């Protein structure tokens with residue numbers, strides 16, 4: 001198999017036009033990420049980490065440059081095509097969990113499958129299995145307000161996994177958690193990576209980044225450093 | 233998102249916000265309640281007019297020759313009333329000439345009536361309709377007797393003091409005793425009861441069973457009319473076509489007897505059930521024309537309310553929309569979710585309106601003489617209108633929701 005990266009970004013630029021001035025969030029990102037990598041993105045606040053994750057997660061589109069995912073150019077896709085990529089290829093974990101408050105854990109995890117057109121029976125089966133993978137088999141029928149922060153983030157991870165995505169994206173997934181819970185969540189990511197999941201994670205904490213095998217640092221919207229560490 | 237899922241979700245949201253939901257459907261609810269109730273009352277009125285009123289008062293395939301119309305509907309000017317009073321009455325000779333002149337086989341009867349008190353053995357029945365008639369009157373009226381017999385042609389001709397009475401009158405004067413053969417007095421004149429007509433129910437809540445019929449030539453002729461005139465000649469034809477022929481012949485005979493010139497109008501009246509039904513039809517049309525206006529006003533108001541509620545819902549649930557989009561919801565999925573929600577909301581309002589409308593019709597049915605019947609078409613129209621209002625009102629809010637940018641939406645608190 002020819003070595004084709006899972007994700008390939010070339011000259012990726014994202015500008016925000018405010019009335020008179022233009023804010024440059026990303027200014028020419030060059031980056032390639034391969035299958036089964038575990039990459040941490042670091043950088044000071046405002047360096048463009050979230051913007052980059054949103055573009056890779058197909059929630060946002062670049063102003064200029066190319067974004068290739070699995071050999072297709074995503075940067076030229078229509079709204080509906082992007083929705084389809086988000087649904088099939090991307091699993092996104094947010095700092096603030098972003099669960100639907102009125103829905104049970106199980107229903108939250110089923111959501112991506114609803115938009116994939118999966119049958120109700122298959123949905124329930126896949127969602128239960130995803131919750132089991134993150135250790136929440138006994139909390140399926142709880143609503144978010146009946147769960148701890150760590151449990152909520154696990155539900156969010158299960159939801160990101162349920163469609164068997166090409167890549168798991170996480171933007172500061174431990175940013176709202178205490179350090180003990182953070183370590184638990186990092187253990188979950190580590191376990192998933194061991195099982196073959198590609199993971200791309202934003203963090204500004206060195207001990208969190210230490211779980212990754214490669215650390216990319218952004219500064220003012222460009223890649224400042226990119227270092228691969230020997231696997232532990 | 234599949235349709236079923238969207239509907240399930242819609243019910244969940246509506247149920248979770250019961251207060252807001254009920255407020256938002258008030259307009260649709262009122263419009264639909266109104267539609268169902270008014271249509272059922274009008275349809276009930278319609279059925280009543282056709283089945284009972286017109287035929288009870290005027291009979292099937294029957295016309296009445298009178299001095300002026302017996303059933304007056306709508307505005308009659310003073311001028312017209314004055315002209316009516318100048319008209320000659322229908323004389324015995326007029327009635328006989330018409331009956332002899334008609335070419336087709338018909339059933340005919342004279343009718344003259346007045347109100348009087350009847351007494352039996354100290355009991356008095358006040359203000360009873362007393363009718364002087366000929367023997368075929370019962371046949372034209374389609375009356376069956378529950379006891380006794382009608383008077384014979386011989387009794388009619390001879391003016392015998394015999395009498396057939398209505399069901400309620402019989403109960404009032406004789407209670408449980410058999411009325412047949414007993415004596416009843418009208419202004420001191422003794423009559424013998426020979427028959428009782430079975431109950432005819434009521435019309436607009438007025439009993440149709442308080443009457444007494446006696447031969448036109450019997451002594452009551454002094455009570456019911458001036459000498460040698462009748463209130464009406466009743467003619468019943470075999471069919472509608474024959475009815476038209478008989479009416480034309482009657483008109484010709486009367487015009488010739490009264491020496492009317494071609495330019496003169498008729499100075500008598502020929503009345504059929506059709507004329508009455510025509511008039512009812514006009515009222516009916518006015519009601520049915522006003523109805524869409526009233527219903528659409530409340531539906532438009534209802535639609536605007538729902539649209540605003542849905543805009544609020546979209547604003548409140550921006551984050552939810554962002555989350556759904558981030559998980560792969562396409563524009564059309566979000567669009568569908570909110571359209572279905574809005575349509576479900578309106579349809580639930582319509583359904584409650586339909587139930588209330590049916591309930592109102594039931595109350596009218598139970599407490600008044602009107603057979604208010606719910607028209608199936610009005611239920612269908614109500615559901616379609618309700619759903620349509622929901623979809624229309626939901627279009628703009630739903631497209632606003634569908635176009636939200638996922639990154640912006642998900643950041644919303």
Ligand SMILES: Nc1ncnc2c1ncn2[C@@H]1O[C@H](COP(=O)(O)OP(=O)(O)O)[C@@H](O)[C@H]1O
Pocket residue numbers: 016023024025043044045046047048049050051052
């Ligand atoms: N929607 C937006 N409109 C305008 N500027 C934005 C917007 N989103 C991000 N930015 C700007 O882009 C830059 C990068 O932001 P972000 O990607 O959130 O940084 P990080 O996640 O590394 O803190 C910042 O200067 C921020 O102010």
Ligand SMILES: [Mg+2]
Pocket residue numbers: 049050051
């Ligand atoms: Mg950020």
